[in-house]
Amino acid sequence: MTGGRALDVPGRERGAIYRRLGVEPIVNGRSTFTVLGGSLMPREVVEAMALAAECFVDLVELQAAAGRRLAELTHNEAAFVPGGAAAGLFLAAAASMTRDVPDGLLRLADLPALPRDFVVHRAHRIPYLSAVELAGGQLVEVGRLDGTLEEELEVAVGPATAAIVYVPKAYLAPSVLPLDVVVGVAQHHGVPVIVDAAAQLPPAENLWRFTEAGVDVALFSGGKALCGPASSGLAVGSRAFIERMAGNAAPLDRLGRPMKAGKEDVVGLLAAVEWYLGQDHAALNRQYARIVDHFVTWARNRRDVEVTREELGEAGQPTPRARLALVGAAPGARDVLLNALRTTPPRIDLLAGDEGVFYVAPETLVPGEEALITRRLTALLGRGRD
The missing domain is CATH 3.40.640.10 (Type I PLP-dependent aspartate aminotransferase-like (Major domain))
Structure with a gap:
């Protein structure tokens, strides 16, 4: 996917070059921000x-x-x-x-x-x-x-x-x-x-x-x-x-x-x-939509998070993303959640929106990282069901 085709070498641990310096890599669900390194090169x-x-x-x-x-x-x-x-x-x-x-x-x-x-x-x-x-x-x-x-x-x-x-x-x-x-x-x-x-x-x-x-x-x-x-x-x-x-x-x-x-x-x-x-951009968008659907499905039976699909990315480009809104949470709860995701390994960076709202951008996720994000969210929020 865009931003997610890393150069894979058998037997090599992804991110080891950063860990050698004491810097923990980040799962980037925020999008192609320079502060996170932009994108992953194919x-x-x-x-x-x-x-x-x-x-x-x-x-x-x-x-x-x-x-x-x-x-x-x-x-x-x-x-x-x-x-x-x-x-x-x-x-x-x-x-x-x-x-x-x-x-x-x-x-x-x-x-x-x-x-x-x-x-x-x-x-x-x-x-x-x-x-x-x-x-x-x-x-x-x-x-x-x-x-x-x-x-x-x-x-x-x-x-x-x-x-x-x-x-x-x-x-x-x-x-x-x-x-x-x-x-x-x-x-x-x-x-x-x-x-x-x-x-x-x-x-x-x-x-x-x-x-x-x-x-x-x-x-x-x-x-x-x-x-x-x-x-x-x-x-x-x-x-x-x-x-x-x-x-x-x-x-x-x-x-x-x-x-x-x-x-x-x-x-x-x-x-x-x-x-x-040379990329099939329509196919990429369908792939992104499936990742967004993963978050919609995860939240379907939860009462503490509502997930909807937005058709535009953070810069207004036609790339779908998931919008997650905490339901009934205290003011500041979203920031506490995002801070916990970012500071505790495996580190995950998501984009904050309005009060209680945050986003997951699929274009910078490596396959399988969407499941990692929902597992971390479940661990931090609880199962969220009656």
């Missing part, structure tokens, strides 16, 4: 990275060649492998601010004279946009948490605007302006549109849907649904914009150098995209 990716580690290569040449192949795979003009989606956001901000600079290079001394405003829906103001500020940009919020009007966006875009940033998460204020309207406003003012789509896979079509809509660059995490290296990302977009991003990136001695993607990351990300596009 054999194809691990082997590709190992092969990349066997010899030296000109990294500029490698990025160019991998970019051409990635662009072909994703139906885009151009592509680039940054050191993560946030690194891609930094480079996209640099490319936006320097679009009128002849050599396209971002220099700190030039910042006062550059367009530095990045317009973003207030409902899209997520913590990860700090990468824009790291590049010297300034986030300018438009609209309200419950939506934005087109005229509000029109007024917000001006001579100081470097770009519009769009975060296409379904649960972030559905009444914000649709992407086609945002692109229309941006093109009217001659400013680029950056889409932060770090966790917006599946569907696989998102790899080209945003750019087909007219955005200049769409950014994806390499270590989430793609199951590539956690320190890799994927930037797809117009050739001119991607070239400006690459011009400020490692391995060149530019401001983006600290966010480097190594040769293993570049090759691993390419292998991950090839692997991801």
Whole structure:
């Protein structure tokens, strides 16, 4: 399953390399969060990275060649492998601010004279946009948490605007302006549109849907649904914009150098995209649904937990997950339960929701771990029946 195809070696204990350091591995039912390591890489990716580690290569040449192949795979003009989606956001901000600079290079001394405003829906103001500020940009919020009007966006875009940033998460204020309207406003003012789509896979079509809509660059995490290296990302977009991003990136001695993607990351990300596009995503979703059904069945005769199936994952992507709600529990009981799961071996990490609610994401579970989770829940909650 996505995030669950580890490289199995007969006779080897999973997680032993971490236990050797005194760190206990975690059963990840929370989803592809960076703090838990993102996803598990499939054999194809691990082997590709190992092969990349066997010899030296000109990294500029490698990025160019991998970019051409990635662009072909994703139906885009151009592509680039940054050191993560946030690194891609930094480079996209640099490319936006320097679009009128002849050599396209971002220099700190030039910042006062550059367009530095990045317009973003207030409902899209997520913590990860700090990468824009790291590049010297300034986030300018438009609209309200419950939506934005087109005229509000029109007024917000001006001579100081470097770009519009769009975060296409379904649960972030559905009444914000649709992407086609945002692109229309941006093109009217001659400013680029950056889409932060770090966790917006599946569907696989998102790899080209945003750019087909007219955005200049769409950014994806390499270590989430793609199951590539956690320190890799994927930037797809117009050739001119991607070239400006690459011009400020490692391995060149530019401001983006600290966010480097190594040769293993570049090759691993390419292998991950090839692997991801070859998957039967409908079959994967059916597999995820069966895991969710396991939790629904477990709770069927319980009076202390209600389990329902939700059709969207934590980032709004179309991946089902189980919603578990404690019934009649005291305030704070959910947090005590999740803490017990996370701190007592076998450690299990689940996602907290509203008061008394938590979620199990199937896409990061290794087969059989769903049964382990329900056994632990039964042990902590009791049998829960009359």
